[in-house]
Amino acid sequence: MPSLNYAAPTSVQEAVALLAGAAGLAKPMAGGTDLLVQLRSGRLKPELIVDTKQIPGMIGIREEAGGFVIGGATSGAMLEAHAALKAAWPGVVEAMDLIGSEQIQGRASLAGNLCNASPAADSVPAMIAAAAVAVIVGPKGERTVPVESIVVSPGRTSLARDEFILAIRLPPRPAHSGDAYLRFIPRTEMDIAVVGCGVNVTLDAAGVCTAARVSVGAVAPTPLLVAEAGAALVGHTLDEATLAKLDAAARAACKPISDKRGTIEYRIKVAGVLARRAAAIAFERAAGRVAKGH
């Protein structure tokens, strides 16, 4: 019988050494809400699980230089309970909050959602739109990488086998900024995104967009940063013509597959719809008309 080992190191060095030293497959674990499911189904047969939750810095949220540093294993429930984070980044928090149920929320993390590397991961388009970066630790120390560069293909990340994410950093927030994330699922909860879309904007005092990032999920092998969609917003208010351009740019970026969760045509259409709807919420928030998630 193959055996499975479990370790809960208390320092980054120890964790890195364990990951580097394992003979077979070694997997870092945060909440385990993906990992344990894959283990049970037999899809994943690791030799070693390295639980990261005892490592200092892995759990918790702190404000730093106007931005936020979120420990890699911080649960969705902790994000949801953090008033300042929620006020600054309602889109990121609501994306994370969509994941699973109450029970899952007590465990699931941003780093786990990202490193599971599903094209449909909910928090990832929101993080990409937010220009979040991942703080990665490994044998050679620390490096920071934009979130959009982490997932390379379904189930695969750009991390080396002896690296893991220590924290996610969200940048400082200029005035008149707002973000939003929307996903489409056939039901109202407990489902996987057929399409997801994150939008993050900054407006000037007149309500004209000065910076924008748009990201779509579940419409390509990896979550995408759609530069053209962001560009469609910059210099404009949310008028009909701008919305149409945004819709078209979001659709143009899609390279989906038809599968049991949706057809190519459907996913592309809905990506445009969600981009418009998420942009409308982000603009409202940036203009200060809506305080938080709806």
Place this chain on the structure above:
Amino acid sequence: MNYIIPQSELKVVGTRPVRPDGVDKVTGRATFGADMTLAGMIWGKMLRSPHAHARIVAIDTSRALALPGVRAVVTAADFPDIASEEAFVGEGPMNFRDLSRNCLARDKVLYEGHAVAAVAAASQSVAEAALDLIDVTYEVLPHVIDVEAAMAAGAPILHEDMFTVGIEPKPTKPSNIAKRVAFAKGDAEAGFREADVIVEGRYTTQPVHQAYIEPHACLAQVAADGQAHIYSSTQGQFMVRAYCAKVLGWEIADIRSYPMEIGGGFGGKTLVYLEPVALALARKAGRPVKMVMTREEVFRASGPTSGAVIEVKIGARRDGSIVAAREVLKYQAGAFAGSPIGPGCMCGFAMYDLPNVDVVGYDVVSNRPKVAAYRAPGAPITSFAVESAMDDLARKLKIDPLALREMNGARDGSKTHYGVTHRDIGFLATLEAARSHPHYSAPLKPGQGRGVACGFWFNIGGESSGAVHVNEDGSISVVSGNPDIGGSRASMAMMAAEVLGVPIEHVRPIVGDTASIGFSHLTGGSRVTFATGMAVTQAAERVVDQLKQRAAQIWEIPAEAVEWKDGKAYPAGLNAGAFEPLSLAQIALKAGRTGGPISSEVTLNAQGAGPGFGCHICDVEVDSETGHVKILRYTAVQDVGKAIHPSYVEGQIQGGAAQGIGWALNEEYIYDKDGKMENAGFLDYRVPVASDLPLIEAVMVEVPNPRHPFGVRGVGEVPIVPPMAAVANAIRAATGLRMPDLPISPPKLRAALDAASGAKAA
């Protein structure tokens, strides 16, 4: 009408006491199928076919048997190859030969997930590892999934010995069409010639799983002398006993079958999958063997109900009176014959009083799991088509859809196209209650739509046993032979308490194993509160007779001079003598001295089940950009006979409506090109979650069934019949689109909306 107690004097029946099984269920003490353990128990696992259709060339189990920890391996070779023999399982036929071959494939595998061999080993992981060591050589055959493709000439044939029954002359070539059935009344052709308006449609429905939360599970033990015990999650312990005996070639008396608490069945647990295999493994291993399906196995190898193609045509005069109706139904049976095509042919038009009807149905096999009963088997499918067409007809005639149904609705004396004449039915009363419900006239906003649809189910009676025992302290035990899947323990206790005149708290209902109570047909067909309730009521009446006799003995007066009221014996009138009343407890205390224990067991074959009717009103809002349908408001009106425990009846109605909404909007089996199911789990097989549904308002119309002592008619199946058409008709109202193909999932609806707006623009 001759009810044993006038409605106005009922004290327990019709109230809402705390459910007797409630504490066990909310505290986790209830013992479900997978919860049983026995000393020395080992684990059984099933090897399943990776192919949709293949010949089994060879099975080599030697490597698996050599693995340390493996105690036994069985294949079909360990079972008798039994002859074709029909049995009746409550809601549909079951052929024992097919049942045996469904439990373990013989010669051929007929669907992906078909059981091929089973292992018993010291642990689950050893058993799983052993499965990988069983070498099965397959010769893969072409397969067919779709019902019409299976009927087409040149389709891969599943059973070389299947010749369509019901066509003349008898066919000479094998076919996937197991049988053709036909029903006719009047002259449909002539009827259509009289019609001013005709609606026609072709509808498709997908197979849907019963989606009980508890997977199939059992624990089997066989002693050295062949005496066996089987504990399982089932709708019928007597069914398990008989089917296992048949499949194994054992005697029924050698098997004692225990029904565990059941976590849902909905018809899907009216047959056996694991039980005979677990018994065979237990006998070979000499150890108790537990088997529990995974959710994936539940989807790949058990249930569902049929998917179907239905063509419907209805003709009416300008005034709304229907002159002719026709239906052609093609039902998937799965890998073995036996879809609910019979009820399908009967139920669609059963609600209406029609002069000319012509219905033809086909029972068709294909490479899918064998269908099992699912609430009102066959009826929801046919009613989706007929009730959608009725909505189109109302629209064409510009008549209110409920008015159209009232005009043509079945009433006492209406003769159906399958020959039965309706008596004491409550369809018109149900329609009336729906029409006058505030929901029906509530305002709607733009983008919203309202639909209505109706449903019918026969309900059944059948063989049941019930026992009422007076305990030494005057408390009461009520034993029945039916697993409690819909609150029947409460109903049994309440009916007994009513007859005995004692508070419900003193009555403890128990579901007995096959050695503790007389034979009872399984829990299904909405029969238990009706039929088993009748047995329990009669047993309670006999106990009252005994109690009166004992009081008479104590008082030394004739039994006729004793009256039973409010749980006490009274002298009947002044002539009987002046005695202080004797309570049930006082009489129980003296039972030993007045003739021994006081108890009665009644076994009967209940006749006269009353059919039920429902009418559902559904409001939806359609997101035209995503195709998402939101259910805004839902009201389900139903003729329930007499509600013994109204909360349970409401629960049945709400549950049926919820399942029907899932069937309408999202549930489907998705197959890849090799005939493998792609969504064998609750993530992608989408039953509604709580937040998808509004509170479903259940409205009970009580038109008593005069053939039951309290007026009971079955209530558990009717509520799943109307929802699909109610939802589709609401979508029709909101969007102008008739959606004839289930499920009406977002991609499908968005595509239809785009096609319609494209057509308009062009």
